[in-house]
Amino acid sequence: MALVLAVLAAGCGGATRFDDGLSEAGDRLQPDTTATTRPSTTAGATTTRPAEAAATPPPSTSAARSTQAAPRTAATRAPAPTTSSAELAILRAANGPPGGAAGFILQPTPARSLVVEVLEEPGASANRPALDRVLSDLRRYSAKPVSEVHTPLPPGSAGKRWTESELEALADRSAKVPRGPDRFVLRLVFVRGQNARSPNILAVTFRGDTFATFPDRYASTGQQIITTVTVHELGHLLGLVDLxxxxxxxDTRNDPAGGGHSSNPGSVMYYAVDPSVLGSLFGGASDRFDAQDERDLAAIRAGAGFGSNPR
Ligand SMILES: [Zn+2]
Incomplete structure (x- = not known):
């Protein structure tokens, strides 16, 4: 367990609430798709594990996983006919809902390495210490080689109000790192402007392989919050909490966001961090996964299937 409660000395700036918008992503999805972000509704339907996908899976196996992990993008993102079964499974999970690709990110096969592609708009560069934490956490919990690639985004979105669809399209047309059968590419998008739904949304995870953050909204909050926001979104890509x-x-019972969050202020997956009260109420914001989070990450890495509840 790595639990850190650091004293927060946040210059709050305009941010009064840490709201990563995962629920907003859910709100915009169709009900059947939203259900796939909540494994409890699909428990028992999932038998495919990434390792199985790598080892000449029958067509029905890949289809089963794609059905539960990435229904909303299959029609528009169909890989070329020559794509291998493993690559197809990875792509479908990557294009699916948040958390659905955790098995491919954490399990040893078929994705034997990870690439973090950092897509940055001028003036919205990734925060270096926070990015270092993402890289070190990925190495720690996946035990895989992790590389880092920076890809520039076009300038000019200062003041823009981004929808998730726009962010997804931006990432898809801008990404340079090819996705392949033996690697998983995580896309971290850093843009000017804000989320269309609320200026209080500091970051949003909207797909199995991608999250976006809005440095204009949190740059003045201090390092602790910036790291917490960034690692929190990584946690969603890693399937936490119960995604x-x-x-x-x-501990998800009181999650006002409706899923993917912990009610433990000692977890980076805590559903809300309010810089104005953190110092007095909680003593600080955690930027670490708590014991339950780490147990889940270990179970996924060990081969747990989507929607399962391993002992
Ligand atoms: Zn969240």
Whole structure:
């Protein structure tokens, strides 16, 4: 367990609430698609594991996974006919809902390495210490080689109000790192402007391989919040909380965002961090996964399937 409660000395700036918008992403999805972000509704339907996908899976196996992990993009993102089964499974999970690709990110095969592609608009560069934490956490919890690639985004979106669809399209047309059968590419998007739904949304995870953050909204909050926001979004890509497994974790009971969050202020997956009260109420914001988070990450890495509840 790595639990850190650091004293927060946040210059709050305009941010009064840490709201990463995962629920907003859910709100915009169709009900059946939203259900796939909540494994509890699909428990039992999932039998495919990434390792199985790598080892000459029957067509029905790949289809089963794609059905539960990435229904909303299959029609528009169909890979070329020559794509291998493993690559197809990776792409479908990557293009699917948040958390659904955690098995491919954490399990040893078929994606034997990870690439973090950092897509940055001028004036919205990734925060170096926060990015270093993302890289070190990925190495720690996946035990895979992790490389980092920076890709520039076009300038000019200062003041823009981004929808998730626009962010997704931007990432898809700008990304340079090819996705392949033996690697998983995580896309981290850093843009000027704000989320269309609220200026209080500091970051948003909207797909299995991609999250976006809005440095204009949090740059003045201080390093602790910036790291927390960034690692929190990584946690969603890694399937936390119960976006991949179906633990029925009690600590999600009070999640006002409706899923993917912990009610433990000592976890980076805590659903809200309010810089104005953190110092007095909680003593600080955690930028670390808590013991339950780490147990889940270990279970996924060990081969747990989507929607499962391993002992
Ligand atoms: Zn979140």
């Amino acid at each position: 991949y497994l179906d633990r029925g974790r009690a």
